[in-house]
Amino acid sequence: MKRYFITGLLIWVPLGITLWVLNLLIGTMDQSLMVLPAEWQPEAWLGMRIPGLGVILTLLTIVLTGMFGANFFGQKIIDFWERQLTRIPVVKTIYGSVKQVSDTLLSGNGHAFRKVLLVRYPHPEAWSLAFQTNVPDEVARVLPDEHVAVFIPTTPSPVNGFYFYVKKSEVVELDVSVDRALKYIVSMGVASSEARPGIK
Known part of the structure; x- marks a missing residue:
């Protein structure tokens, strides 16, 4: 009996934790729908809440932002806003540190953890x-x-x-x-x- 119980735990614990993490991630990304006007939100015109739609909106926003920032004019606008952020005392420290770490870890030419x-x-x-x-x-x-x-x-x-x-x-x-x-x-x-x- 004890062997069966442990075997069951070995099956359900990783599965349960995986589902919990996925649910947490999807729930967090679904919060991005709150930026839309009430009449534009899927729940208003579908009459029901569909989990995961916020994931699509989040990924679409990230991709569109990347496309915008990859061209010359988009880069100029982003550089302008970053210069404004670096003039705010507390924001400058937080944003600068986080940006440096993210650039190092996510950029293909970074040197972190090589x-x-x-x-x-x-x-x-x-x-x-x-x-x-x-x-x-x-x-x-x-x-x-x-x-x-x-x-x-x-x-x-x-x-x-x-x-x-x-x-x-x-x-x-x-x-x-x-x-x-x-x-x-x-x-x-x-x-x-x-x-x-x-x-x-």
Whole structure:
């Protein structure tokens, strides 16, 4: 009986969490319909609420914005509004930081998380997975030896973690993709049984 119960949990827990996350995402995106006038909202002319229509509106808005920002005139307008935002004290700090991170992570020519490393953390006898980022020029100039900037994510939530500068000679570069390393971290090492990462 206990074996059947555990087997049932192994089936339903991942499925339930997946459905919960999808429902949360769809519900959040559906809030975009609130920007439409009341008479334009699907519920007004369909007489019922259809989940997921906000997802279509959100994706359409993102694509149209991307098309607008990709041309010369659209880029000029966006640059103008960004200059205005950077003149507002608090907004400048928040917007600038978020934009820099998003540009680095989402842009095809960004340099974030290009290598997966092993670093000694939290003590000299332990190793942790880390992602190599960029060392600011101001920091590189004052460090005596060649260092690399590393982000050490926490488990099972890789969006939080620690940011360190480590001597390049003291890190081990892994022949592992960033996606697979993230899978190791989120699964708390369970997924690592699929394949052992090689070491360069």
